[in-house]
Amino acid sequence: MNKIFETPQQALEGVLHDGMLIAAGGFGLCGIPELLIDALVESGVKDLTVASNNCGVDGFGLGKLLDTRQIKKMMSSYVGENAEFMRQYLSGELELEFNPQGTLAERMRAGGCGIPGFYTKTGVGTVIAEGKEVKNWNGQDYILEEGIFADLSIVKAWKADDTGNLVFRKTARNFNPPAAMCGKICVVEVEEIVPRGSLDPDHIHLPGIYVHRIIQGDHEKRIEQRTVRKREEAQ
Amino acid sequence: MPWDRNQMAARAAQELEDGMYVNLGIGIPTLVANYVGDKDITLQSENGMLGMGPFPFEGEEDPDLINAGKQTITELARTSYFDSATSFGMIRGGKIAAAILGAMEVAENGDLANWMIPGKLVKGMGGAMDLVAGVGRVIVVMDHQNKHGDSKVLKACTLPLTGRSVVDRIITNLGVLDVVEGGLKIVECADGVTEADLRAATEATIL
Numbered sequence: 001m002n003k004i005f006e007t008p009q010q011a012l013e014g015v016l017h018d019g020m021l022i023a024a025g026g027f028g029l030c031g032i033p034e035l036l037i038d039a040l041v042e043s044g045v046k047d048l049t050v051a052s053n054n055c056g057v058d059g060f061g062l063g064k065l066l067d068t069r070q071i072k073k074m075m076s077s078y079v080g081e082n083a084e085f086m087r088q089y090l091s092g093e094l095e096l097e098f099n100p101q102g103t104l105a106e107r108m109r110a111g112g113c114g115i116p117g118f119y120t121k122t123g124v125g126t127v128i129a130e131g132k133e134v135k136n137w138n139g140q141d142y143i144l145e146e147g148i149f150a151d152l153s154i155v156k157a158w159k160a161d162d163t164g165n166l167v168f169r170k171t172a173r174n175f176n177p178p179a180a181m182c183g184k185i186c187v188v189e190v191e192e193i194v195p196r197g198s199l200d201p202d203h204i205h206l207p208g209i210y211v212h213r214i215i216q217g218d219h220e221k222r223i224e225q226r227t228v229r230k231r232e233e234a235q
Numbered sequence: 236m237p238w239d240r241n242q243m244a245a246r247a248a249q250e251l252e253d254g255m256y257v258n259l260g261i262g263i264p265t266l267v268a269n270y271v272g273d274k275d276i277t278l279q280s281e282n283g284m285l286g287m288g289p290f291p292f293e294g295e296e297d298p299d300l301i302n303a304g305k306q307t308i309t310e311l312a313r314t315s316y317f318d319s320a321t322s323f324g325m326i327r328g329g330k331i332a333a334a335i336l337g338a339m340e341v342a343e344n345g346d347l348a349n350w351m352i353p354g355k356l357v358k359g360m361g362g363a364m365d366l367v368a369g370v371g372r373v374i375v376v377m378d379h380q381n382k383h384g385d386s387k388v389l390k391a392c393t394l395p396l397t398g399r400s401v402v403d404r405i406i407t408n409l410g411v412l413d414v415v416e417g418g419l420k421i422v423e424c425a426d427g428v429t430e431a432d433l434r435a436a437t438e439a440t441i442l
Binding site (some may be wrong): 163174175176178227230 | 280281282286289290291292293294295296297298299301302304305306307308310316317318319320322323324326327346356357358359360361362363364365368369379382395396397398400401
């Protein structure tokens with residue numbers, strides 16, 4: 001079975017529909033599926049619910065899908081980097097469901113593992129707990145959170161082989177594996193597709209069973225906060 | 236003289252013990268890393284890294300290597316990377332010994348508010364709720380009073396909570412307080428600050 005597609009547009013063919021739920025990997029602008037986001041913009045698919053830790057920045061990453069009003073609702077933990085997000089949210093054009101970061105990651109992981117709900121102490125006694133079932137174990141309250149079952153996962157990895165085995169690079173791994181796991185269809189963009197057998201099986205971060213379609217392309221990899229130290233500060 | 240930012244960070248660093256895995260928040264908590272001395276401390280970055288190194292030299296920034304504040308950083312010989320679900324698994328699972336965090340308000344029962352001011356721009360809680368619910372010990376480092384001179388150490392928080400009864404120790408520019416049964420206990424006063432000064436500046440019950 002061929003998983004390799006030539007372009008992001010081809011890789012998304014037949015899997016998009018209005019109102020769908022998309023899980024996206026990335027943290028800030030690190031490890032985001034920028035090529036697939038561009039292809040979503042081009043497709044015109046709309047009324048999207050997107051589960052992603054952040055929503056890009058103005059004009060880059062998922063921010064592009066805000067500019068075109070293709071997103072109806074975001075499920076995120078932090079959206080402070082995006083003025084257009086705030087404008088649409090405050091004017092009521094955009095729905096927002098805040099999730100604590102670890103709860104969001106676990107909701108994706110759980111969905112991918114066939115777990116419809118789990119209990120966590122994160123958010124107990126806060127607005128996050130409102131309306132959620134509470135259960136007590138050994139004197140500690142836990143709230144019920146639901147697994148995320150997405151229609152589509154869009155993910156960025158460093159390398160893939162043709163069977164979809166993935167290797168990520170440094171902190172660009174972040175939400176990509178759990179996002180990949182929770183989608184009915186998972187489309188991955190990578191910097192390099194390598195020959196079968198060239199990845200050490202012991203060093204695969206996500207096995208190809210989770211991956212349905214792969215594209216290779218060039219990434220801008222924009223840095224959000226460039227922080228450096230001077231060489232003379234070194235010991 | 237109350238402590239300045241660096242003195243507060245240095246005091247907070249005394250809380251850390253050799254061998255600890257620790258998560259440092261943004262702001263003054265980030266400065267704590269400068270004061271750990273010879274102690275063998277491993278810093279976690281909750282996006283998915285243990286063994287966080289210093290900022291890179293100019294020209295060596297790597298867009299694939301950032302901390303939870305989205306700043307470019309470096310790795311160390313001990314560094315490991317993992318996905319965000321695993322990262323918060325170790326937080327929720329109590330594997331991280333301590334988190335040192337900033338705060339807007341702390342209450343005498345350990346309630347913490349540090350993510351939202353109603354009516355102002357809401358950015359989100361990020362990983363703060365997971366951290367305070369999960370780590371072994373929560374240490375707050377903040378100014379004792381806000382810019383209007385009102386106590387940030389309160390009988391009850393007025394802002395939406397990040398966590399309920401989660402704070403263990405409060406380090407401010409005026410001193411160190413522990414959350415205990417029935418209120419707060421003074422552990423230490425900042426240089427030149429008397430116990431009476433600390434009590435006068437605090438709305439919360441001090442035992």
